[in-house]
Each structure stands twice: as C-alpha cells, then as structure tokens.
Amino acid sequence: MTDIIEVQHLYKRFNDLTAVDSISFSVKAGEFFGILGPNGAGKTTTIRMLYGFSPPTRGVIRVFGMEISRDWRKIKARIGVCQQDNTLDPDLTVEQNLIVFAGYFSIPAREARARAAELLEFFALANRRSAKVMDLSGGM
Secondary structure, three states: OOEEEEEEEEEEEEOOEEEEEEEEEEEEOOOOOOOOOOOOOOHHHHHHHHOOOOOOOEEEEEEOOEEHHHHHHHHHOOOOOOOOOOOOOOOOEHHHHHHHHHHHOOOOHHHHHHHHHHHHHHOOOHHHOOOEHHHOOOOO
16 A cells, blocks of 8 residues: 655754654555654644644655655645644634635635535534634534
8 A cells, every 4th residue: 555644754853852853654545543642742743744834854754645845735735634723713704714724725716615615514514604713612
C-alpha cells in the first residue's frame, strides 16, 4: 500500500525549546493512526506541521506524495482538520463561516454557497444556517 503520510526526521524548535525531536513515521492508505503522549510531548506541534500550519525547523513531510513545504495549498485542499479549539468567527452565522473558510481554499463564491448548503443539509444544520456560531452548542 502507498504511504499517504510520510514524515522523516521531523524537528521543531521554538527558541531554546525543542518541541519535536527527530521523529519519523508513515501512514498507509486505509490505516488508522493516532499520536499519543503526555502533555508537552509535541503531539499538537506535530499535527500543526502535518497540515501546514507551522513549518518544521528540519525534516520532510509528504502528504499524498506532495511535500508540505512546497505544496501546502494543494494538501490543505484535500484534508480536513478538526482542531481542539473553536476557530470559527462567533459574530458570523454558521453559513457565513462555511463560506469564509471556502474562500481560504480559493473556492469561487457561487460554489462555496452551494457547498455550504450541502454541508448544512448533510449535518442536519440547515435550520441553523442563520444562527450565530456563538449560539450553537459545542456539539453542533
């Protein structure tokens, strides 16, 4: 099977703190994969580097055969990340947030509106499309 994620000698340093110290791993198509460790072990930092949010100090990351350092936009267009913290704009509606995020991936406005409507239906949130994000429960 093909490696979907390949990490080689990944290293991340913040000033004097080494957050990730030369880890290597791969994930094959169809595998389930988790990163476990105590607080401060570098789990979140590793994930942030995997989806292009934080550049590695050293090392190579390939996702779908593309290097994150060169092809991060293409990679981000193909993956989804559910972060621990809410990164939505609480002053916008649910639908507006979806459209704003679509813009980050250069999805044209008309297509963004159509895809937002599809997603709202899929997640049974169509009746909440005009609700402010801050008015939703955490599970919504």
